[in-house]
Amino acid sequence: MKLKSILSLIAVMLCFSCTRNAITGRNQLSLVSEDELQQMSITQYKQFLSQSKVVAKTNDNAEMVQRVGKRIANAITQYYQQKGIANNISNYKWEFNLVESKEVNAWCMPGGKVVVYTGILPITQNEDALAIVLGHEITHAVAGHGRERMSQAMVAQGIQIAGNVALSNNPQTVNIFNAVYGSGAQLGYLLPNSRTQELEADHYGLIFAAMAGYDPRQAIPFWQRMAKLGGAKPPAFLSDHPADEERIKKLQELMPEALTYYKPVKQ
Ligand SMILES: [Zn+2]
Secondary structure, eight states: HHHHHHHHHHHHTTTEEEEEEEOOOOOOOOOOOHHHHHHHHHHHHHHHHTOOBOOOOOHHHHHHHHHHHHOOOOOOOOHHHHHTGGGGGGTTTOEEEEOOOOOOEEETTTTTEEEEGGGGGGHHOOOHHHHHHHHHHHHHHHTHHHHHHHHHHHHHOOOOOOTTTTTGOOOHHHHHHHHHHHHGGHHHHHHOOOOOHHHHHHHHHHHHHHTTTTTTHHHHHHHHHHHHHHHSSSHHHHHOOOHHHHHHHHHHHHHHHHHHHHOOOHH
C-alpha cells in the first residue's frame, strides 16, 4: 500500500498522466478520460434530477437559467472556435436545470450538465450576476478542474484504474465524482477547488459572461453579497468559493481584460 502511494506520487510528480488543458494551457493530472467523465455525468445528472424538485421549464426563473446558460454556452463555443480548439467541447450536450432548494449553489458536470439551485437566486438578484455564476461554474468544467480534482482524490485514496472496469460501476469513484462536481453537497461531502482553479474559473468566467453580453462588473457586488452570507452554517458554495478580499482584488485586476470582450445585448 505504502509503495503503491509512493509510486503514484512519483507518477504525479513526473506527470506521466498529465494533459495540457486547451484553454488554460496548464498541465493537469488526468487519470480519467474526458469520455469516461462525460458518460458518468449523464448517469449522475439524470439520477440527481430524478431525486430533486426540478422547476418546470416554463417558470420565469427556469427560463432565465436556460436563457443565460445558452448564451454563455454560445460564447464559450465562439471563444473555442476563435482559438482553434473547438473540438475540445464539440461533444458537449448542454442542459440547464433550475432545482428547488434552499442550498446556495450551482454546478456544471463535464459535457455541460448544469444545475442552478433556487437558493442562489436571492444572491445573484439579476441576470448579469447569474451569468457570472454560470460562467464561473462552466469554466470549472471546460478547464478540466473536476477531472484534476478527481484524479488527485483517486491517488490520495489509492484507487487503481482497471482498464476494463467502467468508473461508474465503482461506488468509490462515484462518491468522488459527486464530491467533486457539487452534486454531493447536500449530503455534506465536497472536494473544494484549489485557489489556482478558482482564479482560472473567475478569469475565463468573466470573459465568457462578457462575450455573452452580460456586464462582468456585476461580479464584484455579487461576491460582496456572497461574502455577507457566512454565519454559523455557511453554504457549501462558500466553502468551495471563498468570498474574501483576495478574490475581489483579483476580480478587479481581471476586469479591464474582461471589459474588452463586453458587448451589451438588450435583455
Ligand atoms: Zn469555483
